[in-house]
Amino acid sequence: MLELIIKNGLFFDGLGTPPRRCDMGIQDGKVAALAPCLSQPAREVRDASDLWITPGFVDIHTHYDLEVEMAPGLQESVQHGVTTVIMGNCSLSITLGDPTTLANMFQRVETLPTVLLHKWMQTAVAWHTPQEYVDHLRTLPLGPNVAAFLGHSALRAHVMGLERSLHAHADTAELTAMRRLARAALEAGCIGISLDMLPWHRMSGVFCGRPLPSHHASWQEYQMLAELCREYDAVVQVTPNPQNLWSLVAIIRMGQGLTHRPLRLTVLSALDAVVDRRLWRVFAPLLFFCNTLLRGNVRFQTIPEPFTIYADGPITPLFEEFPSGVQLNNCPSRQARQELWSTPGFRDQFRREWLAGWRKTFHRDLECMDIVRCPDSRLVGTSFAVWAQGLGRDVVDVFMDLLTQYDTDLRWVATGANDRLAPRLALLRQPYILPGFSDAGAHVQNLGYYDGAISLLKQAVTTGFLTPEQAVARVTGEPAHWFRLNTGVLRLGAKADFLLLRPEALRAPLSPQVAIHDPLLDGATRMVKRGSQQLLEAVYIGGTPVLQQGQVLETLGREPCGTVLTLSATSRTQSMIRSIARHCINAKIVDHPFTDYWDVFVLKHQNPYNIALHVLGVLIFYGLLLGARLLHTPWLLWCLPLSQFVGLLGHYSFERSHIDWRDAVFSWRASRCLNKMFYRVMTGQYGDDMRRALAALQTYQQSGQAVSTAPEHNVEA
Numbered sequence: 016m017l018e019l020i021i022k023n024g025l026f027f028d029g030l031g032t033p034p035r036r037c038d039m040g041i042q043d044g045k046v047a048a049l050a051p052c053l054s055q056p057a058r059e060v061r062d063a064s065d066l067w068i069t070p071g072f073v074d075i076h077t078h079y080d081l082e083v084e085m086a087p088g089l090q091e092s093v094q095h096g097v098t099t100v101i102m103g104n105c106s107l108s109i110t111l112g113d114p115t116t117l118a119n120m121f122q123r124v125e126t127l128p129t130v131l132l133h134k135w136m137q138t139a140v141a142w143h144t145p146q147e148y149v150d151h152l153r154t155l156p157l158g159p160n161v162a163a164f165l166g167h168s169a170l171r172a173h174v175m176g177l178e179r180s181l182h183a184h185a186d187t188a189e190l191t192a193m194r195r196l197a198r199a200a201l202e203a204g205c206i207g208i209s210l211d212m213l214p215w216h217r218m219s220g221v222f223c224g225r226p227l228p229s230h231h232a233s234w235q236e237y238q239m240l241a242e243l244c245r246e247y248d249a250v251v252q253v254t255p256n257p258q259n260l261w262s263l264v265a266i267i268r269m270g271q272g273l274t275h276r277p278l279r280l281t282v283l284s285a286l287d288a289v290v291d292r293r294l295w296r297v298f299a300p301l302l303f304f305c306n307t308l309l310r311g312n313v314r315f316q317t318i319p320e321p322f323t324i325y326a327d328g329p330i331t332p333l334f335e336e337f338p339s340g341v342q343l344n345n346c347p348s349r350q351a352r353q354e355l356w357s358t359p360g361f362r363d364q365f366r367r368e369w370l371a372g373w374r375k376t377f378h379r380d381l382e383c384m385d386i387v388r389c390p391d392s393r394l395v396g397t398s399f400a401v402w403a404q405g406l407g408r409d410v411v412d413v414f415m416d417l418l419t420q421y422d423t424d425l426r427w428v429a430t431g432a433n434d435r436l437a438p439r440l441a442l443l444r445q446p447y448i449l450p451g452f453s454d455a456g457a458h459v460q461n462l463g464y465y466d467g468a469i470s471l472l473k474q475a476v477t478t479g480f481l482t483p484e485q486a487v488a489r490v491t492g493e494p495a496h497w498f499r500l501n502t503g504v505l506r507l508g509a510k511a512d513f514l515l516l517r518p519e520a521l522r523a524p525l526s527p528q529v530a531i532h533d534p535l536l537d538g539a540t541r542m543v544k545r546g547s548q549q550l551l552e553a554v555y556i557g558g559t560p561v562l563q564q565g566q567v568l569e570t571l572g573r574e575p576c577g578t579v580l581t582l583s584a585t586s587r588t589q590s591m592i593r594s595i596a597r598h599c600i601n602a603k604i605v606d607h608p609f610t611d612y613w614d615v616f617v618l619k620h621q622n623p624y625n626i627a628l629h630v631l632g633v634l635i636f637y638g639l640l641l642g643a644r645l646l647h648t649p650w651l652l653w654c655l656p657l658s659q660f661v662g663l664l665g666h667y668s669f670e671r672s673h674i675d676w677r678d679a680v681f682s683w684r685a686s687r688c689l690n691k692m693f694y695r696v697m698t699g700q701y702g703d704d705m706r707r708a709l710a711a712l713q714t715y716q717q718s719g720q721a722v723s724t725a726p727e728h729n730v731e732a
Contacts (some may be wrong), residue, residue, distance in 0.1 A: 088572020108166030283302025
């Protein structure tokens with residue numbers, strides 16, 4: 016007898032295949048049966064006739080490392096359909112290190128409330144080994160599944176001592192110790208290592224204002240950790256320094272796959288920044304260069320909605336990128352900040368740096384910065400520029416006066432990126448950019464993007480920029496596959512982490528951020544999203560219901576539902592991986608049942624415009640050969656590469672399929688398939704070939720035989 020049957024739902028498997036009406040049976044926390052009509056007996060039968068069945072969402076960038084210790088249910092994410100979180104990002108984790116040191120790293124970088132840190136410190140312990148930490152995570156009554164990075168800043172401070180880690184390069188003995196501990200962390204179950212090169216991620220505590228330890232590492236140290244992750248096919252998460260172009264060059268060099276297996280590398284972040292409206296166009300060609308020409312395996316991350324940040328007076332991460340703002344954030348109290356404002360020359364310094372246009376990532380446009388709370392109610396709802404205009408005064412002077420007078424009683428908001436729909440959707444559609452960067456669990460008073468996956472689904476349904484099945488896959492199976500996590504897909508034998516969604520609610524607008532008084536924070540402010548209650552009928556983790564009709568159940572955080580996820584094991588040998596690389600379909604589908612390259616070729620050429628350009632390329636090829644022969648002009652043969660160019664243009668413009676450069680230049684298999692495609696298209700049989708290959712691939716993926724293994728050269732043209 017099955018424990019639960021979900022009947023008549025529209026079933027999405029998380030692989031991007033078209034949805035179908037299906038019954039799903041659950042037993043022992045796993046998917047035990049999938050069929051159009053299950054007749055087996057069950058303890059509970061639930062009708063889902065008007066609902067979607069989807070895998071639970073995967074949040075790839077969170078900072079829940081401290082919060083999961085005190086509230087392992089992670090309710091704020093679960094009530095938006097998240098059933099898997101990845102934490103330990105931006106070089107910050109608690110895998111190793113002294114609790115006080117770790118707290119001083121987290122507090123300022125992630126602007127965590129003091130009350131949260133105090134609660135954690137009361138029970139925090141220092142782990143002696145990474146294995147002890149991972150074993151400890153397994154004892155928690157986890158709500159969602161949890162996967163963790165080893166944070167480089169935590170590792171560096173643990174090995175070198177905090178003071179030395181904040182200014183020195185590691186010596187040979189320290190590098191050896193870091194390598195040993197990092198290897199132990201990967202063996203224990205960490206999914207990779209997170210690095211941070213951003214100079215305005217700063218310490219609190221004794222070394223207040225200094226950039227995090229990871230920022231001070233040498234290239235040799237970064238490279239050593241990257242090579243270790245390459246060995247395990249683990250992930251390196253890195254935040255580059257936007258004020259130093261060479262940091263991005265170093266990251267690209269680190270991930271290249273020309274000379275060895277590509278590094279699985281995820282980078283923050285791809286955004287349509289207000290400060291530079293052209294920047295978003297750089298990411299597609301940059302990722303094409305990294306993943307195709309350099310044969311890498313790089314994924315940027317973007318946020319699926321406008322990136323709006325709230326600030327309390329001068330205390331904001333947005334001020335960390337210029338020196339006078341850093342000085343304000345360094346001040347421990349309101350009195351200290353007011354004394355700083357009155358220091359001779361400080362206001363002139365602030366004005367000069369605020370107006371400087373060089374290397375800024377926050378726009379600092381006072382016309383786009385709105386006041387949302389102030390003791391003087393007349394200011395609420397206006398921008399600083401509008402208020403200054405009404406006073407007939409210089410806007411920067413008015414801004415400084417208000418910060419001085421009201422300090423953190425003045426709350427303001429600004430949108431820094433992704434506020435334009437078309438560029439945002441273009442980034443979200445890009446196959447090498449993953450929806451993520453939610454920062455869930457961090458900056459709790461500044462932002463709350465716990466519903467990023469739902470925001471993507473809403474935009475897909477209302478604009479059509481992705482099909483529903485593609486949108487579901489983008490926030491479930493696709494990130495899980497790339498991070499090598501055994502989650503995000505619903506098929507026989509898979510863990511029963513799934514959602515029941517009301518599809519009509521996906522046409523609602525994106526939910527605004529709202530402030531609540533969070534009991535976990537003793538009533539302190541947390542920015543959150545609401546509105547998912549109307550969308551989510553139920554959330555199940557491991558077959559256990561944790562949310563019903565929009566309401567979180569009491570079992571969440573009290574009984575274990577989620578598990579600690581580690582890198583998926585694979586039995587693939589290197590020779591098999593190389594074979595898969597030669598037969599790769601695209602960046603999302605690297606494992607399949609096909610041994611005849613014709614089937615792979617068909618699946619790489621499905622877009623009608625791409626097919627038409629390839630047919631044109633064949634005509635150009637034979638036309639040039641015939642012209643050279645009939646016209647006795649052999650110089651026409653120099654134009655033969657035009658036929659390859661036309662085919663590559665089809666891939667780049669319409670269908671980003673994998674291109675092996677041996678095929679692009681010349682290979683007998685590519686030549687055979689191109690000629691066969693031409694014949695099958697001309698005789699009207701190519702559509703049958705596509706349908707047959709797609710059906711075979713779908714059957715294979717739903718059977719559970721597919722493994723989460725990236726090829727040695729996973730690239731697209």
